[in-house]
Amino acid sequence: MEKKQWKGMALAILGALFWGLSGTSVQFLENAKHINVEWLLEARLLIAGILTIGLAYIRDGKRIFSIFTEPKDIGKLLVFGILGIALSQYSYFKAIAISGVGIATVLQYVAPTLIIIYLFLRYFKKPSVPEFFCIVLALVGTLCIVMQEGLDVSNFNVLALFWGLVSAASICVYTLQPIELLKKYGTTSIVGFAMFICGILSLAMFQQVESEALWDGMTWLGLFAIIILGTVVSFNAYMEGVRLIGAIQGSILSSLEPISAAIFGWVLLGNRFTLVGIFGMICIIATVFIIAWDRHRQIKREVLEKLNKVEMK
Numbered sequence: 001m002e003k004k005q006w007k008g009m010a011l012a013i014l015g016a017l018f019w020g021l022s023g024t025s026v027q028f029l030e031n032a033k034h035i036n037v038e039w040l041l042e043a044r045l046l047i048a049g050i051l052t053i054g055l056a057y058i059r060d061g062k063r064i065f066s067i068f069t070e071p072k073d074i075g076k077l078l079v080f081g082i083l084g085i086a087l088s089q090y091s092y093f094k095a096i097a098i099s100g101v102g103i104a105t106v107l108q109y110v111a112p113t114l115i116i117i118y119l120f121l122r123y124f125k126k127p128s129v130p131e132f133f134c135i136v137l138a139l140v141g142t143l144c145i146v147m148q149e150g151l152d153v154s155n156f157n158v159l160a161l162f163w164g165l166v167s168a169a170s171i172c173v174y175t176l177q178p179i180e181l182l183k184k185y186g187t188t189s190i191v192g193f194a195m196f197i198c199g200i201l202s203l204a205m206f207q208q209v210e211s212e213a214l215w216d217g218m219t220w221l222g223l224f225a226i227i228i229l230g231t232v233v234s235f236n237a238y239m240e241g242v243r244l245i246g247a248i249q250g251s252i253l254s255s256l257e258p259i260s261a262a263i264f265g266w267v268l269l270g271n272r273f274t275l276v277g278i279f280g281m282i283c284i285i286a287t288v289f290i291i292a293w294d295r296h297r298q299i300k301r302e303v304l305e306k307l308n309k310v311e312m313k
Contacts, residue, residue, distance in 0.1 A: 007244060023264075028268070030093070042199055133290065
C-alpha cells in the first residue's frame with residue numbers, strides 16, 4: 001500500500017476517533033458537570049467557527065470572503081448552517097443527554113438510509129437491492145436500540161428516537177445541500193462561516209451566557225475535546241484523509257465513530273448496552289459498508305461501460 005494511502009487512512013481514523021471522544025465528552029459535561037446544552041452549542045459553534053475561518057484565511061487569504069458578494073449563496077450558507085450544522089449538533093447534544101453517547105451516535109448513522117429515501121421521494125430514484133436492504137437494516141437496528149431493554153412499550157424512549165432521527169435528518173441536509181457551495185468556495189471557509197454565523201444566531205435565540213457548569217480542570221478538558229479535538233482537528237483530519245483515499249473508503253472508516261463513542265462511553269462513563277442494543281448498532285453500522293460497497297460497484301460498472309463504448313468506436 002502506498003504511503004499516501006496509509007496517511008489518508010490514519011487521518012480518517014483519527015477524525016472518526018476524535019468525533020467519538022467528542023460525543024463522550026458532551027455526555028460527561030451534561031451529566032457530571034451539569035453544563036447547559038444551549039450554552040455548549042453557542043460556545044462550540046462560535047469558537048470552532050472562528051478557528052476554522054482562521055485556518056481558511058491562512059490557506060486562501062481574502063478569497064474566503066467572496067461568498068458575501070453573492071446574495072443567493074449567502075442564503076444557501078444560512079440554510080446549510082442552521083438546518084445542517086447547528087441543528088445536527090443541537091439535536092445530537094439532546095439525544096446524548098437522554099440516551100447516552102453510544103446510542104445517540106449510532107442513530108446519526110441512519111442518515112445514509114434517509115438520503116436514499118429522500119432521493120426516491122424527491123427524484124424518484126429507485127433504490128438498488130443493496131440500498132433497499134440497508135433501509136430494512138436501519139429500521140431493524142433503530143428498533144433494537146430504542147427498545148433494547150425489552151419489547152415492553154413502556155421502555156420505548158420517544159424523545160431519544162426523536163432527537164436521534166432529527167440529528168440524522170440534519171446530517172442529510174449537511175451532506176446534500178452545500179455541494180455547490182463547497183465546490184465554488186472551498187470546504188473550510190464555508191464550514192467556518194456557517195458555524196460562526198449560527199453561533200451568533202444561537203446566542204441571539206437562546207441567550208444563554210451562563211454555562212451553569214461546575215468548572216474545574218475536567219470541565220476545561222471536556223471542552224477542549226469537544227471544540228478543538230472533536231470539531232477543528234477531527235474535521236480537518238477527516239477531510240484531508242478523504243482527499244487522499246477517496247470518499248468511499250473515508251465513509252467506511254467514518255463508521256469507527258459510533259464504535260469509538262460506544263467504547264469511550266463504556267470505558268470512561270460506564271454506559272451499558274444489552275445484546276439487543278449491540279445487535280441494533282451492528283445493523284446500522286453495516287449499512288455504511290453496504291452503501292460504500294454498492295457505490296464502488298456502480299462506479300466500476302460505469303467505468304467498464306465507458307471503456308466498452310470506446311473500444312466499440
